[in-house]
Amino acid sequence: MRRREEALVADDPMADEEKDPRFVTALARGLELLRAFRRNESMLGNLELAQRTGLPKPTVSRLTYTLAKLGYLAYDQGTGKYRLGTSVLALGYASLSGMGIRQVARPLMQDLADQTGLAVALGGRDRLSMIYLECCKGTGPITLSLDVGSHIKLSTTGMGRAYLAALPEAERAPLMAKLEEHEGDRWPAIQDGILQAIEDYRTRGFCRSIGAWKSEVHAIGVPFVPRDGSQVLAFNCGGPAFLVDLKRLEEEFAPRLVAMVRRIDATLFNG
Structure with missing residues (x-):
C-alpha cells in the first residue's frame, strides 16, 4: 500500500484491482488524484499531488492537465497550482440530491x-x-x-x-x-x-x-x-x-x- 498523509481513507483498492483486465487504471489514477484534495485546502501543485498519491510526477502532470481541460480541476496561473473545479462540485451535488x-x-x-x-x-x-x-x-x-x-x-x-x-x-x-x-x-x-x-x-x-x-x-x-x-x-x-x-x-x-x-x-x- 502506498504511504499517504491522510490515514482515514488509507484503503487502496487499486492495489487489488490493477490485475483485473476490466479495471481502467488511467481512470482510477485520475479519480485518486481528485481524492487527494482535502477539506479547507485551497490549492495543490503537481509535486504535492505526486507525494500524496504515490504517482510519478509526469503522470500527475498529464492527469492534472486532462482534468483541468474537463473542468474537474482549475489551474491558477499565479501559483501554478490546482484547485477542485466546478465539475467536481456538480458531481457531488448530483450525488447528494439523489x-x-x-x-x-x-x-x-x-x-x-x-x-x-x-x-x-x-x-x-x-x-x-x-x-x-x-x-x-x-x-x-x-x-x-x-x-x-x-x-x-x-x-x-x-x-x-x-x-x-x-x-x-x-x-x-x-x-x-x-x-x-x-x-x-x-x-x-x-x-x-x-x-x-x-x-x-x-x-x-x-x-x-x-x-x-x-x-x-x-x-x-x-x-x-x-x-x-x-x-x-x-x-x-x-x-x-x-x-x-x-x-x-x-x-x-x-x-x-x-x-x-x-x-x-x-x-x-x-x-
Missing part, C-alpha cells in the same frame, strides 16, 4: 439535535472511514467541528461501529481484515470495541463510542439498512465529552435515535 433519505431525515435529525443539544449526523462508508452526508447541530454552546464531507474513522466511532455491526458477516469479514492491516498494533483493542459494538447493536439497538475515537468525544450510533438493498448507512448523535451526560446519552438519547431511524425507514419504505 439520496432521498437526506430530505426525509434532515428535519428529524434537526429535531433530535435541538432536543439533545448535540450533533446528529448521517454518513456512509468511504474506504476505511465514514463520510458525513448530512449533519445537524443542536443549540449547545460548543459543538464538534464536523460537517457534510467530513471524514471520521470507521473502526472507533459510533457511526462507524454501527455501520460494521449492520453488515452481513460475509461483507464485514474482509473489511475487518483491511482494518486489522491498517491499524497494526492497535488492532486487538480496536477489534474488542467493534465486537462489543456488534453485541450492543444486537441487544440494545445501538452502538457506543465513549472516548474511543477521540478521548474528548462521546457518541452513539445506529445503522440504517435500506430495504431496497442499497448501501448501508449510519446515524450518530454525540458531542464533547465534558458536555455529554453518559447516562442520558445511553438511556434517553439512544432510544430517541433508534426511534428516529425507524421513523425514517417507515417514511421511505411504507409511504
Whole structure:
C-alpha cells in the first residue's frame, strides 16, 4: 500500500484491482488524484499531488492537465497550482440530491439535535472511514467541528461501529481484515470495541463510542439498512465529552435515535 498523509481513507483498492483486465487504471489514477484534495485546502501543485498519491510526477502532470481541460480541476496561473473545479462540485451535488433519505431525515435529525443539544449526523462508508452526508447541530454552546464531507474513522466511532455491526458477516469479514492491516498494533483493542459494538447493536439497538475515537468525544450510533438493498448507512448523535451526560446519552438519547431511524425507514419504505 502506498504511504499517504491522510490515514482515514488509507484503503487502496487499486492495489487489488490493477490485475483485473476490466479495471481502467488511467481512470482510477485520475479519480485518486481528485481524492487527494482535502477539506479547507485551497490549492495543490503537481509535486504535492505526486507525494500524496504515490504517482510519478509526469503522470500527475498529464492527469492534472486532462482534468483541468474537463473542468474537474482549475489551474491558477499565479501559483501554478490546482484547485477542485466546478465539475467536481456538480458531481457531488448530483450525488447528494439523489439520496432521498437526506430530505426525509434532515428535519428529524434537526429535531433530535435541538432536543439533545448535540450533533446528529448521517454518513456512509468511504474506504476505511465514514463520510458525513448530512449533519445537524443542536443549540449547545460548543459543538464538534464536523460537517457534510467530513471524514471520521470507521473502526472507533459510533457511526462507524454501527455501520460494521449492520453488515452481513460475509461483507464485514474482509473489511475487518483491511482494518486489522491498517491499524497494526492497535488492532486487538480496536477489534474488542467493534465486537462489543456488534453485541450492543444486537441487544440494545445501538452502538457506543465513549472516548474511543477521540478521548474528548462521546457518541452513539445506529445503522440504517435500506430495504431496497442499497448501501448501508449510519446515524450518530454525540458531542464533547465534558458536555455529554453518559447516562442520558445511553438511556434517553439512544432510544430517541433508534426511534428516529425507524421513523425514517417507515417514511421511505411504507409511504
